[in-house]
Amino acid sequence: MSRRLMVVAGLCLAAVPLVAQQQPPQGAPPAPPAPRAAAPIDLTGYWVSIVNEDWRWRMVTPPKGDYSSVPLNADGRKVADGWTPEMDGRCEAYGAAAVMRMPTRVHITWQDDNTLKVETDAGTQTRMLRFTTDPPPAQRSLQGFSVAAWEMAGGRGAGFPGGPGGGGGGGGRGGPPPPAGGRGGPRFGSLRVVTTNLTEGWLRKNGVPYSENATVTEYFDRFKSTNGDEWFMVTTLVNDPKYLQQEFITSSHFKKEADGAKWKPSACRTT
Amino acid sequence: MRTNYRNALIGLALAAGMLISRPASAQIDLSGVWAPLFHEDQPERAPGPEIGDYAGLPITDAARMRALTWDASLLTLPEHQCKPHPSTYGFRGVGNLRIWADLDPATQQLVKINTHIQWQEQKREIWMDGRPHPPDYAAHTWQGFSTGKWEGDTLVVTTTHLKVGWMRRNGLPLSDNATMEDRFYRHGDVLTHVSIVSDPYYLSEPLVKTNGFRLALNGRMDPYPCESVVEVVRPKGAVPNHLPGTNTAIEEYASKHNLPAEAARGGAETALPEFAEKIKTMKVPPPPSPSPPSK
Numbered sequence: 001m002s003r004r005l006m007v008v009a010g011l012c013l014a015a016v017p018l019v020a021q022q023q024p025p026q027g028a029p030p031a032p033p034a035p036r037a038a039a040p041i042d043l044t045g046y047w048v049s050i051v052n053e054d055w056r057w058r059m060v061t062p063p064k065g066d067y068s069s070v071p072l073n074a075d076g077r078k079v080a081d082g083w084t085p086e087m088d089g090r091c092e093a094y095g096a097a098a099v100m101r102m103p104t105r106v107h108i109t110w111q112d113d114n115t116l117k118v119e120t121d122a123g124t125q126t127r128m129l130r131f132t133t134d135p136p137p138a139q140r141s142l143q144g145f146s147v148a149a150w151e152m153a154g155g156r157g158a159g160f161p162g163g164p165g166g167g168g169g170g171g172g173r174g175g176p177p178p179p180a181g182g183r184g185g186p187r188f189g190s191l192r193v194v195t196t197n198l199t200e201g202w203l204r205k206n207g208v209p210y211s212e213n214a215t216v217t218e219y220f221d222r223f224k225s226t227n228g229d230e231w232f233m234v235t236t237l238v239n240d241p242k243y244l245q246q247e248f249i250t251s252s253h254f255k256k257e258a259d260g261a262k263w264k265p266s267a268c269r270t271t
Numbered sequence: 272m273r274t275n276y277r278n279a280l281i282g283l284a285l286a287a288g289m290l291i292s293r294p295a296s297a298q299i300d301l302s303g304v305w306a307p308l309f310h311e312d313q314p315e316r317a318p319g320p321e322i323g324d325y326a327g328l329p330i331t332d333a334a335r336m337r338a339l340t341w342d343a344s345l346l347t348l349p350e351h352q353c354k355p356h357p358s359t360y361g362f363r364g365v366g367n368l369r370i371w372a373d374l375d376p377a378t379q380q381l382v383k384i385n386t387h388i389q390w391q392e393q394k395r396e397i398w399m400d401g402r403p404h405p406p407d408y409a410a411h412t413w414q415g416f417s418t419g420k421w422e423g424d425t426l427v428v429t430t431t432h433l434k435v436g437w438m439r440r441n442g443l444p445l446s447d448n449a450t451m452e453d454r455f456y457r458h459g460d461v462l463t464h465v466s467i468v469s470d471p472y473y474l475s476e477p478l479v480k481t482n483g484f485r486l487a488l489n490g491r492m493d494p495y496p497c498e499s500v501v502e503v504v505r506p507k508g509a510v511p512n513h514l515p516g517t518n519t520a521i522e523e524y525a526s527k528h529n530l531p532a533e534a535a536r537g538g539a540e541t542a543l544p545e546f547a548e549k550i551k552t553m554k555v556p557p558p559p560s561p562s563p564p565s566k
Contacts (some may be wrong), residue, residue: 040423050479050542052327053312056528059326059547063529069313103544122544151458153423188423190458219458221425225467225477226452233481235456235463250311251463251481262545 034113035131040152040189041222043116043232046263047254048105054250059103061088061205070208076243083207091268094123095142095201097216097238100252105263116148116191123268129193136197140212144198151219153188191220203238203248211242230256299424299457301384304490305368308483316363316482320441323524325537334443334473335536339518341442344503344511353497355391357436358414359451362464363482366390369492384419384426392495397428404431411447426455438468438478446472460486475539526556 032038051058057066067080094102104122111117116129129148136145195216203210217237224230231253238248309317315324322343325335345351356364366389373383384397397419404416415433419426430451438445449470456463462484469477525535531553534541 049544050327051544052329052478052542053480053482055327055541056530059534059541060530060550069310071310103547105544153425186422188425190456192458219456219463221456221463223425223454223465225479226450226469227477229477231479233456233463233465235458235461235481235483237461248310249308249461249483249485251465251483253465253479253481255479264545 035148035150036110036113038150040150040187041191041220041232043108043191043220043222044110046105046107046257046260047232048257048262049100049103049252049254051103053252054101057204058101061085064206066206067204067208070203071245071248072208072243073245076209076240079209079243080207087207088205089269091123091142091270092200092202092207093205094120094125094268095210096127096144096146096195096198097201097210097214097236098203099123099125099127099143100218100234100236101203101250105257105260106254107260107263121263121265124265125268129191140197140199142199142201144195144216146193146195148191148193151190151192153190191218193218193220209243210238210240213242214238214240214244232256299426301370301426301455301457301462302372303370304487304492305370305462305484306487306490307365307368308485311482312363315439317365320439321524321527322441323521323535324441325439325443326530326534327542328438328443328537329474329476329478329539329542330438330443330537331473331475334438336515337444337473338442339521340513340515342511342513343441347502348510349499349501352499352502353391355393355413356388357433357445358393358395358417358430358453359433359436359445359449359466359468360438360440361388361390361393361395361414362453362466363480364388364390366495367487367490367492368484369490387492389492389495391497397426404429415451422454424457428453428455438470438473444473445470448472449474462486522556526558529555529558531555 054069056062064083064085065081067077070076072080099120099122100106102120102122104120107119107121109117109119111128114131116131118127118129119125120127125143127143127146129146131148131150133147193216195218198210198212198214198216200212201210202208215238217239219235220232221235222230222232233251233253235251236249238244240248307316314320323339325338330338355361362368368389369385369387371385372381373385374380375382381399384399386395386397387393393414395414395417397417399419402418404418409416409432411432411434413434413436415430417428417430419428421427428451430453433445433447433449433451435447436445436449437443445468449468451469452467454465454467456465463481464484465479465481467477467479468474522532522535524530525532531550533553534546534550540546
């Protein structure tokens with residue numbers, strides 16, 4: 001009896017700090033931290049795209065009608081076939097669905113506590129990734145209206161069977177995500193961005209189109225390579241009921257640079 | 272008194288165990304059959320790369336020289352016909368990918384994550400139980416020796432003990448000193464695989480590649496039996512190759528696609544945005560002359 005009591009008491013005592021951490025303080029619940037403070041990954045800084053995939057379609061303008069591997073439908077192919085080399089360099093190639101696939105440097109900063117600003121030197125574009133529930137504005141644009149949200153690691157409730165703490169426990173289905181990284185440990189997570197309200201643009205420099213009905217979903221993940229270089233990768237899903245037969249999915253990677261010494265804006269043509 | 276003291280220690284040990292085993296975060300379930308997406312690098316990954324296309328890859332001069340001596344007829348040799356891809360390339364190849372976990376039946380703890388890619392039955396074991404990598408003299412294999420860990424929801428895998436392999440299927444080699452870190456990111460039903468390959472001989476900097484898979488709920492994995500045969504009768508010991516300086520096909524890729532030869536030769540510089548501007552100042556080789564009419 002005594003042994004059981006001691007064991008139970010020990011377990012209860014050990015659980016106290018965990019429970020205490022999870023209890024909100026008395027009175028009004030604390031306001032959640034602003035997105036800037038809650039960021040599980042730091043995407044700010046200067047980054048350069050490393051173009052070692054789809055090189056022939058990204059580093060040079062492909063010939064007219066080269067839309068291989070893009071799941072265009074018949075309407076999309078018709079529009080792509082209307083492109084002419086004189087249209088090369090136009091700003092349609094730098095819209096939100098394709099600009100992260102360009103050979104470019106990007107400069108990412110916090111515009112304010114709720115807005116990440118992504119600038120590209122290729123095409124001199126600016127994207128605003130807003131942590132907001134506001135509806136999109138009426139006016140469409142090349143960069144559209146981007147709504148951002150952090151996806152904290154462990155917050156989605158799908159634990160790998162048998163993982164530490166396993167059994168699929170995860171972060172608790174339906175509940176708020178746990179604080180990433182727990183008590184002062186490293187934080188992990190991704191940035192999810194959904195962009196709508198676009199004007200028509202191109203998936204490739206040779207006029208492979210996406211329509212104003214396109215929705216662009218992006219996931220930004222950050223990692224360090226074995227030699228210590230810092231990277232972020234963006235997985236881009238373009239859904240366009242007008243010109244695509246299926247979602248067009250690519251992933252692009254960017255290496256961190258120390259500063260903006262190689263930043264070299266070049267404008268695109270509007271006509 | 273002694274009993275109470277011992278019991279208290281047991282209680283504290285159990286409590287400490289609870290705290291230590293508490294996960295920093297839950298892990299994403301990667302198990303299932305995943306279909307590769309070919310929306311990027313499709314010509315290289317599906318039908319196969321063109322001879323002499325090394326653009327964007329941070330290769331060394333030694334790698335380029337090896338590639339220029341490579342002859343595609345090598346693959347007709349019986350001993351080359353049933354080779355699987357090395358793990359440094361297989362995730363960019365064709366064929367469905369299945370991922371599943373092996374659990375210790377007594378503790379239900381994760382021991383190993385397995386991957387199986389259909390083409391040539393590439394089976395890989397990723398040890399999750401904290402075991403070390405074997406000593407240097409241990410066998411080198413196509414898939415190498417892999418250990419994994421979780422960084423949040425990301426599976427991070429370190430692979431050593433690889434055989435001599437390839438980074439592209441047009442003769443660009445990887446040495447048996449190559450190592451790889453790969454990372455698996457799941458977002459909904461899309462899995463993005465990142466490979467970071469280092470090679471002290473054939474890469475001037477780590478080669479980072481990313482590509483996607485889509486969860487296939489009705490996905491299947493067929494067997495892939497392979498039996499080698501004599502496809503071409505050759506003298507014993509003959510190995511198709513090009514001696515240095517004799518490969519006449521190396522400029523076909525550049526001229527066919529209207530690219531400067533310097534760009535097609537690859538190197539770390541060719542992956543940078545400023546190289547796009549440099550290309551405009553480079554000379555483009557003339558298009559290949561038409562084949563003479565057959566008699």
